[in-house]
């Protein structure tokens with residue numbers, strides 16, 4: 001069956017030239033490797049728990065045969081035996097019936113416990129690995145794909161895999177049971193059964209090859225649907241503005257068709273198998289019937305009945321065996337896909353050295369973040385001195401260095417404005433300070449500690465940032481400002497005042513008591529959509545101020561705020577953050593004209609680094625021309641002069 005390249009349906013247009021933006025979604029091929037079974041066995045609780053479950057299944061299979069045999073004995077004794085043999089055979093029948101019940105109960109219980117444990121462990125492992133994945137991984141993996149694994153694949157692990165495995169085991173044992181019963185009652189029948197079994201194996205093999213691959217195609221054909229769905233919802237206003245609803249509708253329909261095509265073929269495959277198995281079953285039942293007729297007089301009624309009953313269930317059993325085997329292989333595909341995500345390399349939460357020495361298995365994922373005091377003193381950084389030494393940075397998808405031998409030193413408590421053209425590398429500079437992108441070489445020293453060697457959590461919990469894109473969560477003002485509830489309401493109101501947002505927050509619906517009242521009922525919608533972009537930035541700024549970190553980084557944090565509020569906030573920076581080192585990226589030069597130092601970035605390097613006044617006095621400097629181009633040179637010069 002020729003199917004389109006479903007895996008890259010969404011990405012063909014994105015993969016151009018030598019630079020690769022989105023990684024191709026992998027589709028496994030061939031047999032499910034033994035490591036996948038081992039992965040699941042380990043998640044279930046190990047080899048002993050699994051063996052115990054298999055023993056329970058064997059117990060069920062043996063009990064079934066003995067129960068049927070006991071029934072036959074009892075029937076026989078009703079016709080010919082005395083009362084003693086009748087009671088004896090009834091007792092045997094009852095004992096084996098109880099054994100069937102007991103074994104079924106215990107195995108079901110064990111099955112439930114193991115499957116729950118496995119599902120939980122596998123989900124937790126994948127979640128932890130995805131949460132700890134570096135930002136570059138999210139750049140190359142579309143959200144829809146991640147959602148697909150967390151919904152479709154996890155649901156398969158939750159509901160299907162243990163069921164499939166136990167059904168397969170039951171069917172396999174059932175087949176052995178039937179062949180043993182037939183072989184025991186009429187041994188000669190094993191001769192015709194042998195080629196039939198060989199033929200059955202060949203059919204099963206054919207079915208397995210195709211259905212397994214179809215299932216894998218079906219799994220990856222869902223990702224493009226998820227990806228399109230999330231993109232469409234996010235870009236709805238744009239799609240409507242350009243009247244492209246129809247195009248998106250048809251693209252979606254096409255992708256859904258692709259997804260369903262795999263599903264349809266899967267069902268056709270099942271019909272193919274069913275037809276052949278029914279014929280083979282009839283052949284087996286016919287052979288056993290003939291065998292019984294020809295051995296009349298040599299075998300008793302009970303044994304003949306037993307052979308006939310089991311041969312009739314042979315077809316059903318064989319069909320189920322093939323189908324459950326295929327189901328196991330198909331659904332283990334979800335484990336393959338999940339295992340791929342549990343192998344994603346985590347961000348370096350440990351120190352660089354210790355992390356590099358570790359192999360990347362799921363066992364050593366830190367379940368809690370490494371205690372910060374283990375590597376750096378608890379009062380670090382007390383001063384706020386920052387030093388970049390020969391920093392080189394490259395994104396995984398870029399070919400050139402985005403930061404090229406960056407060197408500069410920020411003395412304690414100084415306010416540094418970072419300027420430069422769009423794409424000069426300002427945000428990348430900040431990203432490397434937080435190690436959301438790991439520098440390839442060089443060192444970043446904060447108060448004498450090279451931050452490239454300390455646990456990430458220590459670093460990120462001690463430096464505050466207001467990013468270029470404000471991020472707010474659905475919840476209350478309080479949960480957004482102080483997610484770990486470490487501050488009292490009064491502190492929250494104080495920072496809201498500092499960013500000139502207290503009046504607005506007091507007027508928001510919910511809560512009582514006006515200013516200084518509780519902030520739990522003042523609600524924020526998803527992504528802060530009930531606030532203006534400027535207000536979102538101010539709220540992020542308040543969140544950063546609340547941390548009282550000795551280093552504060554502002555990336556275009558007032559870009560969407562009016563001039564007046566911007567200058568009020570800059571007053572706060574100047575007057576209230578006297579001992580705090582501030583790095584502020586700004587396109588609006590008024591914002592940073594009064595700062596102690598200005599760092600001009602140009603094509604990934606530090607082009608100029610001096611006080612704003614000195615740079616403005618040098619008519620050859622880039623900063624000078626930037627100020628001239630702003631059309632407000634005199635005003636900027638006066639601000640810089642007054643501040644110096």
Ligand SMILES: Nc1ncnc2c1ncn2[C@@H]1O[C@H](COP(=O)(O)OP(=O)(O)OP(=O)(O)O)[C@@H](O)[C@H]1O
Pocket residue numbers: 139395396397398402420421422423424425426427428429468
């Ligand atoms: N995640 C990423 N993957 C690959 N390249 C990136 C990534 N982020 C940024 N870049 C590239 O790095 C360069 C610097 O980007 P950066 O965001 O640091 O610029 P910037 O100076 O902050 O610009 P702006 O003033 O517009 O915010 C750009 O050429 C950009 O294409």
Ligand SMILES: [Mg+2]
Pocket residue numbers: 426427428468
């Ligand atoms: Mg930027």
